[in-house]
């Protein structure tokens with residue numbers, strides 16, 4: 001695979017080392033911050049009770065424990081680790097946006113949302129406790145969200161249009177573009193954040209001012225680079241926004257590959273081939289028209305120029321056809337080759353806000369007391385979690401503890 005996450009997991013939130021100093025009340029400042037670790041996040045193995053993730057955290061955590069000779073050694077200090085837990089099965093809504101319209105437009109439509117309506121939606125979702133997560137991370141088994149928050153995914157289709165994202169002369173997103181509204185909102189509201197999955201058709205339109213000399217490609221490359229560097233990851237929506245149900249296996253393969261090749265060409269031309277290794281392979285089906293037979297096989301078997309297999313394929317539907325959500329990868333209901341998305345209009349967001357309590361939040365629990373010298377041992381941690389569940393201090397569920405995941409349902 002060779003793919004790694006583009007940012008560290010939020011380890012400081014995930015790993016709050018709680019040291020109980022039973023008699024030594026004056027040692028209170030020891031264990032606040034811990035450094036971020038290798039963010040490698042392997043896929044979930046549903047057959048295993050525990051999944052190994054990077055394991056450098058324990059050692060770094062231990063370094064935060066006082067070491068002067070007057071202090072008890074770590075093994076004598078009873079301490080607990082904070083586990084993050086899905087005690088109920090998480091449900092992740094995936095909202096899908098398209099283009100943006102100015103506030104002077106009469107109203108938002110299915111494909112163009114006004115700035116005002118868009119921002120109202122962000123605020124309502126934030127107030128309802130939702131936090132943006134990366135789609136790719138979730139599929140790869142990183143199921144973390146901050147305690148008390150509900151995971152939410154934002155996607156956008158049909159990129160790149162000028163009203164979606166375009167750079168100004170200073171290399172910043174122009175303030176009349178949809179992603180810039182979202183970017184500024186995420187900066188002001190870090191609890192909500194800014195994380196997007198963008199599904200691009202690079203071959204069905206010109207960009208910027210659409211000059212015949214092709215300068216639009218340079219502008220397009222700059223926007224692409226900004227997105228890749230700012231948590232707006234870019235995936236496939238076919239090169240020409242084709243009807244996949246009518247295209248045949250060869251046509252589908254060509255269109256998927258052409259989109260990937262052109263994206264890489266833009267990056268290479270802009271001197272940013274370093275960004276290519278972070279690209280992955282996910283597809284949103286144009287119009288929601290699914291191919292069948294050999295076309296379906298061509299789609300699901302498509303691999304990128306770097307050899308990445310198809311990670312996930314996304315559908316699109318309206319909320320009036322029933323509310324569908326992404327299950328966690330450990331669930332038997334999880335089908336990476338048919339993940340539902342919800343079309344954007346305000347009623348979809350109104351539904352999520354109104355039904356917010358039906359979307360579980362991540363909870364936490366103190367696991368322990370633990371032997372400090374064994375906390376980098378996955379089996380030991382699994383046993384400690386089981387003991388905490390048996391004693392009734394922690395709930396059953398899907399656990400994230402240290403850099404490990406444990407299916408303790």
Ligand SMILES: [Zn+2]
Nearest residue numbers: 157158286287
């Ligand atoms: Zn589309």
